[in-house]
Amino acid sequence: MxxxxxxxxxxxxxxxxxxxxxxxxxxxxxxxxxxxxxxxxxxxxxxxxxxxxxxxxxxxxSDDKLRADHQRKIAEQKEEIAERRRDLAEAKEKGDADKVAKREQKLQEAQNELKALESRDY
Structure with missing residues (x-):
């Protein structure tokens, strides 16, 4: 049923x-x-x-609210990417290869999430 x-x-x-x-x-x-x-x-x-x-x-x-929320999420994700770039630069400065690799992966994930957000129709 x-x-x-x-x-x-x-x-x-x-x-x-x-x-x-x-x-x-x-x-x-x-x-x-x-x-x-x-x-x-x-x-x-x-x-x-x-x-x-x-x-x-x-x-x-409301469609306007959905669009505004979506733009807010994109802006937040861009801030996340900026933070990930700072973390990566800091890890590179310290020369810690393991941290550099982890920070590069986190940055890539954040960039992929931004691409997914930007590809939506809102």
């Missing part, structure tokens, strides 16, 4: 995905897909959290 419900929700989400006219609607659809996945795996605590998130989005979401 749960499988049929999850399948129905998944199909509904897929059928409506192409008709999303706003970022908030897309966000609602993403949450619905996650709920379907959680139902498929009988993860009730995840379902409860996602239903709460869905109610919040429906009550408070």
């Amino acid at each position: 749960n499988y049929r419900i999850a399948l129905g929700l998944a199909l509904f989400s897929l059928s409506t995905a192409s008709f999303a006219s706003s970022l908030c609607q897309e966000k609602e659809q993403d949450i619905q897909r996650e709920i379907s996945y959680a139902e498929k795996h009988n993860n009730q605590s995840r379902i409860n959290g996602l239903n709460k998130a869905l109610r919040e989005v429906k009550a408070n979401c």
Whole structure:
């Protein structure tokens, strides 16, 4: 029975995905897909959290707010990259090869996260 419900929700989400006219609607659809996945795996605590998130989005979401939040995340990630660069420079200055390698990896991870953020449609 749960499988049929999850399948129905998944199909509904897929059928409506192409008709999303706003970022908030897309966000609602993403949450619905996650709920379907959680139902498929009988993860009730995840379902409860996602239903709460869905109610919040429906009550408070605006496309302008989503865009502003996204720009804030990008700015924060750029600050993270700057901090990682400072850490790397400090490690290079000390000549600790192990720390240099770790700092380079952290910097690369931060840069990859920024690329992922910038590639989103917000």
